[in-house]
Amino acid sequence: VLRRTICEEVGGIAVETVTEDAHTALKIHRRGYSTAYIALPQAAGLATESLSGHVGQRIRWARGMTQIFRIDNPLFGKGLSWAQRLCYLNAMLHFLYGLPRIIYLTAPLAYLFFGASVIHASASLIFAYALPHVFHANFTNSRVQGRFRYLFWNEVYEAVLAWYIFRPTLVALINPKLGSFNVTAKGGLIEKQYFDTEIARASMLLMAINFAGVAAGLWRLTFVDADNIATVWLNLAWTVYNLMILGACVAAANESRQVRSAHRVALEVPATLYFADGRSMRCTTSDFSTGGLALDLPTQVLADDGTPFEVALYRGNTEYRFPATVRFNSGQRLGLRFDPMTFAQERALGQCTTARADIWVARWGNHPRMAAHRVMARIAHISAIGFKDMFAHFLHAAAGKFRTPVPTTATRRDVKDTI
Numbered sequence: 017v018l019r020r021t022i023c024e025e026v027g028g029i030a031v032e033t034v035t036e037d038a039h040t041a042l043k044i045h046r047r048g049y050s051t052a053y054i055a056l057p058q059a060a061g062l063a064t065e066s067l068s069g070h071v072g073q074r075i076r077w078a079r080g081m082t083q084i085f086r087i088d089n090p091l092f093g094k095g096l097s098w099a100q101r102l103c104y105l106n107a108m109l110h111f112l113y114g115l116p117r118i119i120y121l122t123a124p125l126a127y128l129f130f131g132a133s134v135i136h137a138s139a140s141l142i143f144a145y146a147l148p149h150v151f152h153a154n155f156t157n158s159r160v161q162g163r164f165r166y167l168f169w170n171e172v173y174e175a176v177l178a179w180y181i182f183r184p185t186l187v188a189l190i191n192p193k194l195g196s197f198n199v200t201a202k203g204g205l206i207e208k209q210y211f212d213t214e215i216a217r218a219s220m221l222l223m224a225i226n227f228a229g230v231a232a233g234l235w236r237l238t239f240v241d242a243d244n245i246a247t248v249w250l251n252l253a254w255t256v257y258n259l260m261i262l263g264a265c266v267a268a269a270n271e272s273r274q275v276r277s278a279h280r281v282a283l284e285v286p287a288t289l290y291f292a293d294g295r296s297m298r299c300t301t302s303d304f305s306t307g308g309l310a311l312d313l314p315t316q317v318l319a320d321d322g323t324p325f326e327v328a329l330y331r332g333n334t335e336y337r338f339p340a341t342v343r344f345n346s347g348q349r350l351g352l353r354f355d356p357m358t359f360a361q362e363r364a365l366g367q368c369t370t371a372r373a374d375i376w377v378a379r380w381g382n383h384p385r386m387a388a389h390r391v392m393a394r395i396a397h398i399s400a401i402g403f404k405d406m407f408a409h410f411l412h413a414a415a416g417k418f419r420t421p422v423p424t425t426a427t428r429r430d431v432k433d434t435i
Contacts, residue, residue: 017058022049032087033192035080042088042104046095057376062279067268068215071180078111078181082188085109114182117174121222121258124251125229128236139246154388162385168395172264179218211409216269220406223262229255263399270405280305283375285368287311289350290326290337299350301329304369308343308353316347327352329368336364 022044023029030039041051064070090096090104126132135142158167187194213220233252240248282303289297289311297317302310309327319325323342328335338361340352357365369375386394 018044022047033080033083034076035084038081038107039084039088042084042090045100046093048095055380057373057380060370060376066212066271067176068212071177071215074177075181075184078114079184079188081108081111082185083192086189086192111181112185113174114178114180114185117178118182118222121175121178121262122225124254124258125225125232127247127251128229128233128255131236133247139250142250158385158388163383166386167388167391169391171261172268172395175261176219176265176268210271211405212269212271213409216266216406219262219265219269223259223266226255226259226262230259260396260399263402264395265402266406267398267402270402281370281375283309283369283372285372286330288328288335289313289317290328292324302349306354306365306370308340308351309369311350311352313348313350317345317350319345319350321345324355325352329365331364331368336361336368338365 018040023040026040026043026047030036030043033039045051064073084090085105085108090101090108096104123134126134135146137145154167230252233248233255236248237245280303283301285301287299287301287309289299291297297313297315299311299313302312304310311327319342321342321344325340325342326337327340328337330336338357339355341355342350343353344351354365
């Protein structure tokens with residue numbers, strides 16, 4: 017949230033880069049104004065429906081932050097404290113993880129294929145010095161951030177995006193004027209489940225190379241000298257870990273159906289159901305969307321699809337009624353679809369549902385801490401699903417190429433007439 021007068025003082029919303037919000041905030045900080053972080057959700061919005069849409073959104077973010085790094089570098093210029101300079105620098109350099117992540121996913125292959133060591137140390141020294149640091153860093157992150165994010169999932173997230181943000185960030189470093197602004201589409205429908213081979217292509221290529229690395233490592237075990245056996249096993253373990261991460265990346269490319277025209281949010285608040293004959297029944301909402309809601313009833317209601325009702329929701333002590341018809345009825349659970357409303361009713365519906373702060377506060381950091389081994393097991397399970405989905409997709413595609421097409425009625429008639 018930006019104060020309008022201050023925003024106008026710095027020349028309005030920054031348009032020199034494609035991440036206008038961060039660049040505008042940087043300009044405001046350079047003028048000496050302060051900002052405040054409130055650790056409570058202040059707004060809610062839709063996320064992207066597909067992995068390809070999410071990748072496109074992050075490409076824009078990465079390009080924009082790299083553009084700011086080039087044309088308005090926080091390390092230089094006046095107005096920022098050193099804490100602010102380092103904070104902005106960290107936010108900008110974060111999006112340059114594309115190349116390091118790709119190197120991490122391929123580094124052990126140098127030894128497995130060519131016998132070239134990427135770390136000039138023996139396996140025993142790596143176990144003694146590097147692994148304790150890795151464990152300590154991960155467990156520290158888990159301790160600090162455990163209420164909001166799970167361990168190791170950042171590995172999967174960065175691996176999904178690495179190939180796609182590497183190129184735009186490199187281009188922005190060379191020429192920050194290149195690249196265009198595009199708003200990420202949200203709220204679309206996915207009518208059927210599908211495997212997005214286009215977006216998973218980079219992960220599948222890295223996966224194939226790592227599988228070849230495992231085969232090369234097993235072959236290398238048959239002739240390598242005894243002093244280097246531990247090094248081979250270390251690089252094999254690293255490669256297997258990379259395969260697990262890449263399997264989870266591929267699983268993200270299997271898109272599920274999204275056929276709801278409006279996003280549904282869980283919400284349990286008091287409501288009142290009003291019948292056409294004037295009777296009423298106190299009940300509780302189960303979930304809602306801009307198109308309708310579901311009610312949990314104390315007793316069964318006999319109502320066919322299309323039966324009209326009014327449902328009342330509350331904002332404080334004020335009651336608001338909304339016209340609706342039955343969408344489904346399963347005894348003590350009733351699904352309602354809202355009928356056309358006036359503008360005042362639509363505004364009241366928003367105030368009774370999405371504008372309720374308690375909906376989002378209840379979700380803020382509201383997941384239990386999970387032990388590292390359970391997180392790893394979860395990622396391994398999803399990785400296995402990714403492998404299964406990928407192989408199933410290619411088997412189905414291969415079967416479709418060799419399947420003999422069934423003649424249609426018109427085709428059969430043509431064949432019969434020819435005979």
